[in-house]
Every structure is written in C-alpha cells, then in structure tokens.
Amino acid sequence: GAVVSQHPSRVICKSGTSVKIECRSLDFQATTMFWYRQFPKQSLMLMATSNEGSKATYEQGVEKDKFLINHASLTLSTLTVTSAHPEDSSFYICSAEGVPDSPLHFGNGTRLTVT
Amino acid sequence: GQNIDQPTEMTATEGAIVQINCTYQTSGFNGLFWYQQHAGEAPTFLSYNVLDGLEEKGRFSSFLSRSKGYSYLLLKELQMKDSASYLCAVRAGSSNTGKLIFGQGTTLQVKP
Numbered sequence: 001g002a003v004v005s006q007h008p009s010r011v012i013c014k015s016g017t018s019v020k021i022e023c024r025s026l027d028f029q030a031t032t033m034f035w036y037r038q039f040p041k042q043s044l045m046l047m048a049t050s051n052e053g054s055k056a057t058y059e060q061g062v063e064k065d066k067f068l069i070n071h072a073s074l075t076l077s078t079l080t081v082t083s084a085h086p087e088d089s090s091f092y093i094c095s096a097e098g099v100p101d102s103p104l105h106f107g108n109g110t111r112l113t114v115t
Numbered sequence: 116g117q118n119i120d121q122p123t124e125m126t127a128t129e130g131a132i133v134q135i136n137c138t139y140q141t142s143g144f145n146g147l148f149w150y151q152q153h154a155g156e157a158p159t160f161l162s163y164n165v166l167d168g169l170e171e172k173g174r175f176s177s178f179l180s181r182s183k184g185y186s187y188l189l190l191k192e193l194q195m196k197d198s199a200s201y202l203c204a205v206r207a208g209s210s211n212t213g214k215l216i217f218g219q220g221t222t223l224q225v226k227p
Contacts, residue, residue, distance in 0.1 A: 006157075032213070034214055034215075036217075042219065042220075043202060043217045043218060043219045043220045044158070044202070044217045045217075046214055046215075046216070046217075049213075049214055091155075093157050093158075095215075097213075103148055103160045103163055104148075104160075104215055105160070106157040106158050106159075107157060108156070108157045109156070109157045111155070
C-alpha cells in the first residue's frame with residue numbers, strides 16, 4: 001500500500017530558530033501534498049497545499065513567510081517553520097495524494113515543541 | 116463556507132454497536148472519508164463513500180446520503196482498542212483529487 005514517511009517524528013527547538021520537516025511518498029509519485037496542523041484535542045487544520053514544481057497554496061490565516069513549503073520533486077515536500085515561537089508548538093502532519101478518487105495517505109506526524 | 120459537524124464525544128460498551136454521525140455543508144462534494152486517530156498518532160484511513168449507500172468493511176461500515184449531506188460510521192463488535200478519535204472528512208471542490216476538510220472529530224470511549 002501507499003506509504004508516506006515524515007521526518008523527524010519529534011523535535012524540540014529554541015524560540016527564534018527554524019525547523020525543517022520532510023514528507024516523502026515512498027512508493028508512489030505525489031504531485032500534490034498537503035500540510036496539516038493539529039493542536040491538542042482539536043481536529044486537523046489544513047495549512048497549505050504543496051504542488052510539485054510550483055508555489056504552495058496557503059489557507060487563509062496561514063503566514064506563507066513563516067511556514068515555507070518546498071515541493072522540489074514528485075516524492076518530497078518540506079515544511080520549514082521559520083523563527084519558531086512557543087505558540088507554533090503543535091503536531092504537524094503531511095499527507096500525499098496518489099491516484100484520483102483515492103484517500104489521502106498520512107505521514108506519522110511531527111511533534112514540534114518550541115521552548 | 117465549509118462546515119462539517121460530528122459529536123464531540125461518545126461512549127459505548129465492549130461488544131456493542133455504535134454509530135457516529137457526520138453532517139456536512141461544503142462548496143462542492145467529491146467524496147467523504149472516515150479516519151481513525153489514536154492519541155499522538157497520525158490518522159489512518161477507514162472508509163470512503165462517493166456515492167449514496169452503505170460501504171461495508173469488516174466491523175466497520177459507512178453510509179452516505181448526498182442529498183441530506185449526511186454520513187455515519189458504524190462500528191460493530193466493539194473492542195477496547197477501538198477507543199480513539201474518529202474523523203469525518205470531505206473532499207470539497209469539483210475534482211476527485213484535492214484537499215480534505217476535516218470535522219472536529221468524535222472521541223469514542225469503549226468501556227468494558
């Protein structure tokens with residue numbers, strides 16, 4: 001089955017630093033990947049849609065200069081949280097889309113803690 | 116706008132049947148998905164409906180009525196490991212690809 005790998009699974013960083021999260025589709029090509037954020041006891045909130053070879057599309061209220069997305073190949077998208085603050089602490093989950101009419105496949109998520 | 120509603124919490128007994136409802140109002144519709152999520156983990160796919168009717172998959176079934184903007188997930192022969200959050204998600208828009216909009220999730224607690 002389709003597998004999406006996300007790395008790292010956990011990261012702790014200091015306020016003001018940047019953190020990069022990688023999302024890879026291991027056995028299929030994903031022209032589109034999605035980045036979600038989930039705060040405790042809340043549902044997944046879509047942050048942005050990442051398209052291979054073009055600029056990401058950000059949801060309303062998500063700062064594109066703070067959450068940099070790069071989708072350089074059909075199997076890799078990265079999310080960089082720049083100048084992280086404690087309020088950015090959250091569970092970040094990527095998902096990838098394979099063939100049409102198929103469910104999204106999720107990575108295992110990255111628990112970010114900013115101190 | 117996009118609106119997906121499901122109950123916040125439910126409790127059921129081991130061995131019983133539970134039905135989790137989901138209603139939606141979205142701009143466009145191209146499928147409804149149910150995911151299971153255990154605390155601290157990523158969601159795992161359970162079922163997918165794009166046409167009206169019932170889809171059965173072992174102990175899990177999902178139903179869709181597009182005219183009513185309504186779906187439910189039915190879990191039979193409940194086990195303790197079924198205690199988790201269940202997320203209803205809609206693929207909105209006019210394409211059969213694209214982003215999913217999630218409901219707030221239903222936390223199910225299965226008791227002995």
